[in-house]
Amino acid sequence: MPKKTLSAVTWLCVLIVAFVSHPVWLQKPPKRKTPAQPKVPACCEEVQELKAQVANLSRVLSELGRKQEKDWVSVVMQVMELESSGKRMESRLTEAESKYSEMNNQIDIMQLQAAQTLTQTSADAIYDCSSLYQKNYRISGVYRLPSNDFLGSPELEVFCDMETKGGGWTVIQRRKSGLVSFYRDWKQYKQGFGSIRGDFWLGNEHIHRLSRQPTRLRVEMEDWEGTVRYAEYSHFVLSNELNSYRLFLGNYSGNAGNDALYYHNNTAFSTKDKDNDNCLDKCAQLRKGGYWYNCCTDSNLNGVYYRLGEHDKHLDGITWYGWHGANYSLKRVEMKIRPEDFKP
Numbered sequence: 001m002p003k004k005t006l007s008a009v010t011w012l013c014v015l016i017v018a019f020v021s022h023p024v025w026l027q028k029p030p031k032r033k034t035p036a037q038p039k040v041p042a043c044c045e046e047v048q049e050l051k052a053q054v055a056n057l058s059r060v061l062s063e064l065g066r067k068q069e070k071d072w073v074s075v076v077m078q079v080m081e082l083e084s085s086g087k088r089m090e091s092r093l094t095e096a097e098s099k100y101s102e103m104n105n106q107i108d109i110m111q112l113q114a115a116q117t118l119t120q121t122s123a124d125a126i127y128d129c130s131s132l133y134q135k136n137y138r139i140s141g142v143y144r145l146p147s148n149d150f151l152g153s154p155e156l157e158v159f160c161d162m163e164t165k166g167g168g169w170t171v172i173q174r175r176k177s178g179l180v181s182f183y184r185d186w187k188q189y190k191q192g193f194g195s196i197r198g199d200f201w202l203g204n205e206h207i208h209r210l211s212r213q214p215t216r217l218r219v220e221m222e223d224w225e226g227t228v229r230y231a232e233y234s235h236f237v238l239s240n241e242l243n244s245y246r247l248f249l250g251n252y253s254g255n256a257g258n259d260a261l262y263y264h265n266n267t268a269f270s271t272k273d274k275d276n277d278n279c280l281d282k283c284a285q286l287r288k289g290g291y292w293y294n295c296c297t298d299s300n301l302n303g304v305y306y307r308l309g310e311h312d313k314h315l316d317g318i319t320w321y322g323w324h325g326a327n328y329s330l331k332r333v334e335m336k337i338r339p340e341d342f343k344p
């Protein structure tokens, strides 16, 4: 659509340039020859006039030809300017559209959840996004999981991905705006932080609880060229706090190059105030995050968010060595989990 509009704009520019420099076109529109039995003198007058007009027109055209080259440059420049402002408008429009659809989703979800609290009994408590999915919630967005005394789980706000590979994913981590610092202490990583629609860590305690059933982990990544890759792991377990939220992973599958989480398998969680790593260094302080630091990293998904231009200059960024190496900080990351036996 914008392409069409732009080429129309191009022609409009050409016409405007032509009319402005040769107003004679506007003053004397060529007369149409009436085909119905022309009388001889009228005919000749008309023909003469037409001839004159044609002569004028070809003079105008040749003049225009000379002028055209000069004008063309400015027309092209104007079109390019329009095009770039068009692109800006377009991206603003997509942004607004996605905001709007997210709002719509949120309203739908609220309505569904309001209806659901009326019918919910303690027997069918909701544990995560996959159980919501099984109850026919199929919209990605923010949901409120009710507290459950039996399971000892508090009320929890989660973001559900109900689309990727069948949906049912509870998002446990997201990096996309860079507005939330991930250089936090043990207690904050335990409880969770950030904003559920933006950048956040769900909280080690919650992740531990959600991974008590056999669980799959999916890591989605995007680089600054817009390429998207993923890594998936079977048998994801986050042990409890007594075991320092130690990470366990099964086999890797995906297209994110070499597996960059395997190095962190069977490794405790470390933060700037709790050094549980396998290194003389304090990895959490070197890599500026909270993570299952070994000595130190093969990936650092909770590292510092660096923007384009700064993204390839630091070793404490959001890295995945198996894809872009040790000093390339990714543009977007999402970590999400769902039960191993989930059937969409």
Ligand SMILES: *[C@@H]1O[C@H](CO)[C@@H](O)[C@H](O)[C@H]1NC(C)=O
Residues within 6 Å of the ligand: 028, 049, 052, 053, 056
């Ligand atoms: C052609 O151009 C001349 C001068 O520019 C003008 O006097 C004349 O009326 C024009 N003729 C027609 C038919 O437009």
Ligand SMILES: *[C@@H]1O[C@H](CO)[C@@H](O)[C@H](O)[C@H]1NC(C)=O
Residues within 6 Å of the ligand: 234, 235, 250, 251
């Ligand atoms: C991982 O892969 C190995 C070799 O392919 C296989 O023997 C093993 O059972 C797999 N482990 C899991 C947890 O799927």
Ligand SMILES: *[C@@H]1O[C@H](CO)[C@@H](O)[C@H](O)[C@H]1NC(C)=O
Residues within 6 Å of the ligand: 248, 249, 250, 251, 252, 262, 265, 266
């Ligand atoms: C991760 O570590 C655990 C414990 O050592 C081990 O059982 C499991 O096989 C490891 N995962 C992989 C993919 O090797």
Ligand SMILES: *[C@@H]1O[C@H](CO)[C@@H](O)[C@H](O)[C@H]1NC(C)=O
Residues within 6 Å of the ligand: 312, 313, 314, 325, 326, 327
């Ligand atoms: C980043 O990595 C590239 C390629 O591995 C290397 O050439 C460059 O020196 C590194 N830059 C920094 C700041 O470490």
Ligand SMILES: [Ca+2]
Residues within 6 Å of the ligand: 275, 276, 277, 278, 279, 280, 281, 282, 283
């Ligand atoms: Ca250490």
